[in-house]
Amino acid sequence: LMIYEMKKPQAREWIPLAVMAALAAVGRVAFAPVPFFKPTSAIVIISAVCFGAEAGFLVGAMTGFVSNFFFAQGPWTPWQMFSWGMIGFLSGFLIKKNIINNKTKLYIFGSLTGFIYGWIMNIWTATGTMYEFSWASFFGLYIASFFPDLTHSIATVIFLRFLYDPWRAKLKRVKLKFGLVNS
DSSP: OHHHHHHHHOOOHHHHHHHHHHHHHHHHHTTTTTTTSSSSHHHHHHHHHHHHHHHHHHHHHHHHHHHHHHHHOTTTHHHHHHHHHHHHHHHHHHHHTTSSSSSHHHHHEEEEEEEHHHHHHHHHHHHHHOHHHHHHHHHHHHHHHHHHHHHHHHHHHHHHHHHHHHHEEEEEEEHHTTOOOOO
């Protein structure tokens, strides 16, 4: 967040990021009845692809914060902010380094994000809720989270499949219209 802030962004640079964070938060709320199946990570990835790694982190972090006004703030919120922020940052970084250079690689990365998010959140669960730490319990968390993380991953790939091209085209147009080409 500090890196992005040190760039001294103008309001016109913040607005698309705020909109993307709001869309990701609303997507999370709208799909609340379906456990772990949310468009959140896909929207964070699309934001990072279009605006860069720092912007991706910002969108991810704000998504966790804002959506928890509906789901409840708690000691897990910074962990969620960090998890989605890192998904955004990694997306933008891998795009910039040309590691993700086609849709297949994008979908593969998307399929990993449910596990990235889940594994980070499992650390919070272990440190924040375990009365007495044991390695067996810690690894048990990772085993128990496999299917929720898999569902998150599948959702991310499905939402990327349907949202990536149209949203990327719209965001490209927004960048051109508002002079954000170098962001």
